[in-house]
Amino acid sequence: MISLQDVNPRVRAIRVSAQTALQSLSALQKDMAQEAQKPFKEVIDVGSGDSHRTGIKPISFIRQVLAVCLYPQLLEDDSLPLDVRLRAQRLLQACDGESVGSYTASSGLLHVRQNIADFITKRDAGVPSDSNDVFISAGAQRALMVVVKLLSRGEGQTQTGVLTPLPCPHTLPALLDEAGVTAVPYQLTEEQGWAVDLNKLHRVLQSSRGRCEPRAIYISNPGNPTGHVQDRKSIQEVIQLAAAERLLLLVDEVYQDSVYGLNREFISYKKILFEMDKEFRDTVELVSFHSLSCASVGECGLRAGYMEVINMDPEVKHFVDTMLCTDISTPVTGQLALDLMLNPPKRGDPSYDTYTQETRFARATLSLNAQRALEVLNNLPGMSCQSAMGGIYLYPRLHLPAKIRMQAKVQGVEADVLYCQKLLEEEGLLVGVGQQGGEAGPHHLRLCVLVPPDMLEKVMFRLCSFHLRLMNGHRDVDRSLTGEDEKENTEHVFNCGEGKSLSSSGDLMEAI
């Protein structure tokens, strides 16, 4: 019988994220809530970045076209808009056997890859994109895994190193572990809205050279989970660093459609690269990732994304294809959804108005929510939050009193993990736990703010109630807080700032 010792050491070395443990705890809390053993009726999950979960509606056009593709009898249903049916017809023609049930090439349907290339060209104001450089995958992370695995070699001092931002997407450390590479963290600068600090990058790079061989740098823009959007200069600097140090640039641009910060816009790394001198344009190796799990579409469950590779050796591209053969194949419905996401209805099409309305609403919701949540969070004692310019998260900092940190130490968990556990158990709210952790911190939370507005109010209320209770419970004051005081405090924090809550607290109490 295989026992623990027989399990692949590499698998044993995979760092299980605290989030995974919280997810399991969440399932338990959900069951208990259903059996009326909790003060809350259901668990709200804003930790996974999954907008449909909390009630954001899918885009009608996308769902309609996919439904027709699955059940082509609907081509004759004239209650469905004409452009929906025409598009479904076109997409079915691109599938073998005209069925979404057929296998596709491992890099994805050619028709979709061509449309992705067209989208990229348009987005980057004419910088050409070739479908041969586009690889569809079952989500951006899978594509990233393939590239990192190709880079992976060596052991110990010669092991491939990948520079990763701190904080980074919570799934990244386990991915790097599984691929067998060393993560080399570079700290983003919280006080400057989580900007990239080139000096820190340089230092980290230099010091890493003794213990691994850094060969790539990973960065997400807009930042996940920070919400920072890089300006042109910052992107140029990173490209220059990559060029000078011969690092492969791995750029996660999944939230490119969700920039709401004033005077900020998304510019792709590729576009900036192509505006630079020939020495950079022709040599810097860049891989850019995008996916359905983005802000406007949020179709995480359809599992599809893609990567575009720039300046990659054709031999290496061939291996990308080979590796995709044995990795998870992208579901055809997901591939088609990519096409629909990047090639939406145009002005004049029957579905255009509805489509525009829905995407605008999602974007407006995101922007307003981010603003609202920022105000509330910054009004809480012991919490501070940088404003985000894009992405779907807020990443507030917890300034936890010593008592709580001691309690965590005694229990053998990180303070922010303990915070999230208690929040989950007491209020039925699951948030993402931050990354730096450790005893002294700094400690953070990750909150998805792409949720329906009334859901945001619920989230804020539960968070505020818990947080204030926690902070007050550890204040060195004799007077113990009554239930009324607690409620008052919460409402005070809640109703502060210019963005008032959308419903009165009376209604809210009923709703919760």
Added chain:
Amino acid sequence: MKQLEHSVLARRTNQIKKELRQGVKKPYKEVIDVSWGDPHRAGVKPLTFVRQVLAACLYPQLIDSDKLPVDVRQRAQMLLGRCAGGSVGSYTATAGIPKIVQRVSEFITRRDGGVPSNPKNIYISPGSQWALTNIFNILANADASPRTGVLAPVPCHSTTILSIMQQGAMVVPYHLNEEQGWALQVEELQQALESAKGVCNPVALYVINPGNPAGLIQSRKSMQEVIQFVSEKKLFLLADEVYQDCVHGENSKFVSYKRVLKEMGPPLSETVELASFHSASKGFMGECGLRGGYVELVNLDPAVMKYIYTLFSTDACAPILGQIALDLMTHPPQQGDPSYPLYYQETEHIRATLIQNVKKAFEAVNSLPGFSCQPVQGGAFAFPRVHLPPKAIQKAKEEGLKPDTFYCIKLLEEVGVMTSPGAEYGQKEGTYHIRFCIMTTQELMEEFLNRLTNFQIKFMRDFS
């Protein structure tokens, strides 16, 4: 190396397709591709019930309309009720939507005549191949010396071989006996283990039943022998059973490894470690593009199960539509349901066509000069042997191609038929094979056999 065969042919196929589109004159109007185990590609229609439920899950407005039968709408409603936010766009638990996992376990119990199945031991994955790769990953130790070894059959489909190698393990081949209908013989397993001595440390045995590409269905006795063998040699048994619904031999019946194991009683039934794989890609549904599969793990140490969870949780979850496809596969319409008559009609048609196809293909191929084919009892393919004349083998060498790859390219170029060469799967030295899919429409099979016949007669003449 194996990738190379496929890509040579694939490139040539694409080229020919392009030429056809450009109007280049050829003796055929389109290429018939029977190289994939992809029924929809070969013209088999998806099942209406399945597609209706999936459409309603994607676009729930359909649940309220009466365009769809009541049972379709009810199923869609039930399933959406288990999706977070009522959307198939939300992530699910790592192992899959709990209700669906539970229903999969109920299916397994029913299938195995009551042998209990625990949902905690089941993981839904995006296609069975991914689950298989994860298990290889758990078992492999690329840094150990000697390296981990996995016994795999010859012939075997190349993705499995690639996965084993990618996890840093070595493939230890065991030959299926062609003359005995591709039987799996324990003596061969024994010999394979012998050959591994000093070379690698074998930890697992991979079997595929019903087979691919060989269309064998193992007898219960054979399966018992395999179980005894893995028990004695302390090997982990990986049973790829994705073709369990593809049984065409008259006297053939599929029985699962789990059932055979449990019916052998203790101590074997409690100690042999087994992973069994199934998927929505094969069988009547043929939904390869949806990516829905699962693995059931039997008799694993709970501490090891923890790492299985870790590994599966490095990917978010299986695509929700794939998970739903599994629910539909394990719980099809029952007698009395509104969708039952059509469902029954469609599956019976596929079943009858399959049996016809196998019969026709077997007869046609065996009557051709230079061809011989073992009975195809199950699975999605036929794997006939091509007895290539020495001149053909010589010509292949001159062109720098493996003999059966050369044959397949000629077959493609001259009659527009895409098959895959035995070289892709491994075969006994000096033997050559081709593999073609038999899960096609009747028309396609007839056309394919016509073209194959014409080609073969000419080929044998030209190279005699």
